[in-house]
Amino acid sequence: MNILSSQPIITIKHAKKQFDQVSVLKDISMSVQKGEIYTLLGENGAGKTTLIKMMTTLLQQDSGEILIAGLSVKDQPDKVRKLISLNAQETTVDMFFSGYENLQLIARLRGVKDVKAEIEQLTQRLGLKEFIDRRVAEYSGGMRRRLDIAMSLVGDPEIVFLDEPTTGVDPKNRLEIWRIIREIRDSGKTIFLTTQYLDEADRLSDHISFLHQGEIVLTGTPAELKKNTSKEIKITLETAQQEQGKVLLEEARIQFTDEEGLIISEADQQQALELFVAHELTILALKAEEISLETTFLMITKEQNK
Structure with missing residues (x-):
């Protein structure tokens, strides 16, 4: 990974947006460092x-104010557009063109001097060589998405915005897109990513923000976000005593999940153990499970909804 700049390449201060009296974004502030993958997580309709x-x-x-490399998106949009590219949720490829023709069109629109060399480099980089001369209508969904990302890289933009780039993509192509995203970051570019897949955010991100009902409710590295949430404890009882253990937890109003063992929060560990010992249940194993981003997100949004 490249060394991150001390100066943010994206700065947002108190940005707000509403449609028809509905407040979609309610005072958003964040900063993104040059050369990192910054991920915005949130459910559908959160405002991503x-x-x-x-x-x-x-x-x-x-x-509010939004600055890209110190340039105002409101007052200097033309200058901002020269620094960025956007890979939207809906692919922008022309289905009747070949992959090569799609890249050629974008390269000309972006004023690339050596169009052929640019296309050859991107074709090799994104594993499109075998398919580049075929009509895009013949591509699989995953290949189409990779071509779409290649089009986002034409002209060597400083910041690449990827809006849910792996939605609807099969597992093999999803892993390949992850590789490409890391490679873009490692080449010194900045990636702003949105996704609904928490495992994707966990594996790719340098920093993550949770967007919930138009507000940023938590920001940090994946490790920081999971560290600030209490661990889960998995208690394994003898098989014949599992149902009795569940009944005891329910009577004590201790929340749990039953996944090859009774999983409770760290805060409830002492009470649950005392309960099982008092009723002479045999505890075969006790293990602290690392909290997942999914659990963190669910806990945060549950707290916000109270």
């Missing part, structure tokens, strides 16, 4: 795509 449209000059914020 709206925020990306604002950062990429497709939509103006109602108030």
Whole structure:
């Protein structure tokens, strides 16, 4: 990984947006460092795509400030567009063109001097060589997505916005897209990523923000986010005593999940153990499970909804 710059390449201060009296983004502030993968997580309707449209000059914020490399997206949109590319949820490839023709069109629009060399480099980089002369209508969904990402890299942009790039992609192509995303980051570029897949965010991100109901509710590295949430404890009882253990937890109003063992929060560990010992249940194993980003997100959003 490259060394991150001390100066943020994206700065957002108190940005707000509403549609028809509905507040979609309610005072968003964040900063993204040059050369990192910054991921925005949130459920459908949280405002992720709206925020990306604002950062990429497709939509103006109602108030607040958004700066890309020190340039205002509101006042200097043309200069901002020269630094960025956007890979939207819906692929922008022309189905009747070949992969080569799609890349050629974008290269010409972006003013690339050596179009042929640019296409050859991207074709090799994204594993498109075998398919590049075929019509895009013949591509699989995963191959089409990879071509779409290749089109986002034409002209060597400083910041690549990827809006849910692996939605609907099969597992093999998903792993390949992950490799490409890391490679883009390691080449010194900045990636702003949105996704609904928490495992994707966990594996790829340098920093993550949780967007919930139009507000940033938590920000940090994947390790920091999981560290700040109490661990889960997995208690394994004798098989014949499992049902009795569940009944005891229910009576004590201790929340749990039953996944080849009774999984409870770290805060409830002492009470549960005392309960099992008092009823002479045999505890075969006790293990602290690392919290997942999914659990962290669910706990945060549950707390926010109270």
